[in-house]
Amino acid sequence: MKITPYNHLCYSLNVYPGTSLEKKVQILSQKVPIIRENLCLDSDTPFALGLWLDANTADELTNTSKLAEFKNFLEENNYYVFTVNAFPFGEFHGQEVKEQVYLPDWTSEERFLYTCNVADILAELLPDGIIGSISTVPGSYKSFINSDSQVDAIYSNLRKAAAHLKKIEDETGKRIVLSLEMEPDCLWESVDEF
Numbered sequence: 001m002k003i004t005p006y007n008h009l010c011y012s013l014n015v016y017p018g019t020s021l022e023k024k025v026q027i028l029s030q031k032v033p034i035i036r037e038n039l040c041l042d043s044d045t046p047f048a049l050g051l052w053l054d055a056n057t058a059d060e061l062t063n064t065s066k067l068a069e070f071k072n073f074l075e076e077n078n079y080y081v082f083t084v085n086a087f088p089f090g091e092f093h094g095q096e097v098k099e100q101v102y103l104p105d106w107t108s109e110e111r112f113l114y115t116c117n118v119a120d121i122l123a124e125l126l127p128d129g130i131i132g133s134i135s136t137v138p139g140s141y142k143s144f145i146n147s148d149s150q151v152d153a154i155y156s157n158l159r160k161a162a163a164h165l166k167k168i169e170d171e172t173g174k175r176i177v178l179s180l181e182m183e184p185d186c187l188w189e190s191v192d193e194f
Contacts, residue, residue: 048079084118
C-alpha cells in the first residue's frame with residue numbers, strides 16, 4: 001500500500017517456497033487475500049507486493065507469453081509490484097541454506113543475466129511514477145573470493161547491470177535501482193566496505 005509517493009508498505013513473498021509461476025499465483029490467490037483481510041483492507045485498496053523471483057520463474061516469465069497474463073492477474077486483484085527479491089537464485093526453503101544461497105554470485109554471467117531478466121519483468125509490472133528496486137547478493141560470500149580477477153568480474157557485471165537498468169529507464173521512463181543486501185561474512189558487509 002502506498003503510504004507516501006516514495007514509501008510503500010508491502011508484503012514480501014520470499015517467505016513462501018516455490019520456484020514456478022504457478023506456485024506464486026497460488027500463493028497470491030490463497031494466502032495474500034488473508035493478509036489483506038487481516039490488515040482490514042478491502043480488495044479495492046491497491047496492495048503492494050515484494051516478489052521473490054527465482055531464476056526459473058524469471059525465465060518462465062521472460063521466455064513465454066505468461067508475463068502479460070501475470071500482469072493482468074495482478075491488476076485484476078489490485079496488487080502492484082515495486083520491488084523484487086533477486087537474491088536467492090533458486091529454492092532456499094526447507095533446507096540448510098548457508099553459503100550456497102550466494103551462488104551464483106556476481107563473478108558469474110549467470111547472476112548478471114538473471115538480474116537483467118528480473119529487471120525486464122519489473123519494468124513491465126512497475127506502475128508509472130513509482131521507483132522500483134531489486135535486491136541482490138552483496139557481491140559474493142567473502143570466502144568464495146580469492147583473487148583480484150574475481151573482484152574485477154564482480155565490478156564488471158555490476159556495471160553491466162547498471163547499464164541495463166539505465167537502458168530500461170531511457171526506453172520506458174521507469175527507474176529501477178539495484179540494492180545490494182549487505183550481510184555478515186559477505187564480500188561487502190557494510191556500505192563503507194563497498
